[in-house]
Amino acid sequence: MNTKAERVLVTGGTGFLAGWAIVQLLERGYRVRTTVRSPSRERAVRDAVANQIDARDRLEFSVADLSTPHGWDAAVAGCDYVIHAASPLGGANPDAPDEFIVPAREGTLNVLRAATAAGVRRVVMTSAANTASPTSYSEHGVYDETTRSVDDPSFGAYRRSKIIAETAAWDFMADHRGATTLTTVLPGAVFGPILSLENLRSVQIVQRLLDGRLPGVPRIGLEVVDVRDVMDLHIRAMTAEQAAGQRFLGTGEFVWMRDIARALKAGLGERAKRVRTLQLPDVAVRLAARTDRGLKEILPGLGRRSTHTTDKARRLLGWQPRPAAETVVGAAQALVAWGVVR
Template sequence: MNTSSNNEKLVLVTGGAGFIAVHCIIQLLNEGYRVRATLRSLNREPQVRAMLQEGGVDAGARLTFIQADLSAGDHWEEAVKGCTYVLHVASPTPKLNFKHEDEMIVPAREGVLRVLRAARDAGVKRVVLTSAIGAVVYGHPNQTEPYDENSWTNTTTAPAYQKSKTLAEKAAWEFIEREGNGLELAAVNPTAVMGPVLGPAYSHSIDIIKNLLTGKMAGSPKINSCFVDVRDVADLHLRAMTNPVAAGERFIATAGESIWLIDVARILKENLGEAAAKVNVKQLPNTLLKVLAMKDPKIKSIVPLLGINMNTTSAKAIRMLGWSPRTTQEAILATADSLIRLNLL
């Protein structure tokens, strides 16, 4: 990319303290863009700047912050003012102890619409929405073919968090179609996000590695997942932001084919030596987990996934955008190395 031509372009990144968002900010600044990031509280600015420095970037004045919350309408007009692009990365995180699924669905959907309305009214060229694999793979009969971008999660049977991601993305596409007035949209649907942690804020997927390394997991449930490095997720956001062919498209981000959690444990065990001493390479029986699920909401949330194939493909992003992700093993080991280095275990 020609970074000199980007100097005058301002990009809004929502949820600026998040794991994916911070990596997006690093790559935007490295490409010469100016960045404005939203935070629910401006008290988090020093933490974000510290994470950026850990990632090798001293943002200085090229990065500014604005307080804005997805659950409230104020400040969004100001947030998008003067922006060429918006990366809408912010999203409510999974809740385990919710009374009603709308606690996740309503903020996700309404937040997306707030950002899109403000972006349209401000003359933003394109919004890239961070959706999730949760909007693609849930609630289908078990299939052997990898899921691609034509697949949508079945919201009648999906868990609440995945349902919220699906309904939010669908609302975004409907908005663009009905009242976008020329605003362009692209969506990125990452699988389980791994990669270098830069501080105490990171994606919930990272807990898999943390729990394996600390011995908190007595073994691995029979769960299948694809993984992807956060640096490649950020790279895909930038490609989806600028490539003309990306408008109106969604892109799955996965490093490769799906693997089982026990394979993740083996990767750690075989590559980290003494640091992986507590990693338990044992398969937990489905029957045991179903019994434990009666008392533990966290375990209950994974029971529907036991033994289910979750394989997806990034062929579209590779073909259309020239995306070239790191391997699954690289993504997993980069996660572990950063957790160990930053004493976050």
């Protein structure tokens, strides 16, 4: 429990990750300020947080957008820490990767410029595990934080945005001589219970399985991690002296999509009757990807089993993620409770 009522800025308050960051910080006694792109979004954030905790007067808002430097100085003013969880959703045009990349990079730099100018103690930035993955998808093995992905135009826009934004962050901090330190957290595939229907992100995979929209499951493996564990890692990294200037992988248990489908069947019983556990042949997935952009983006991962180790987070920060089955079932139960699936 934080007894000093230190203030933490959480960027992107309407997001899946940010919502749980706000909840957990409030539970630990911090004061929280979060950014929204418009004052009209404040009510949605308060309602989402209220599903878990009464924020009372410890939650406040600041208007700031990743795409512009305006508003960030005011957002960080008086804050001890920053958790930069905001990430661009991209535009409607899937052939325009800059709609992801530019706001991710410039938004990160806007946050860091404001935070360092204000003398914030530490910025903890949400990156992604695939920024610590080999360039070639044909490579298999176990990777740690010393692996640094290099941008490649053949990558999907989301992965490129994470690689470029994290690289820009470390480059910026290399020239910084002030008191502010940076730590980055690299989560895997983030699932778990939702606080609202805003930005379901990875949880949409569970939604599609429960709806029976998938005739089977592709041979894709995911390092499933619970959103609550991801944000716990952020907060541990925020205050631990030994976390300054470090990267921490926050991946979970490696499971195949078929394992996820089976976990839903076992955990939800009749409510998962539409979930199909048939594993689709790779050739069928490749054929379907000719007309389905979503499938096309996952093709490089078919049958791939490279993983990441979280030994560093466990050893230095005492971090311990929960089992993948518990996480995906928790996500499914939340979707049912919210009426997203029947």
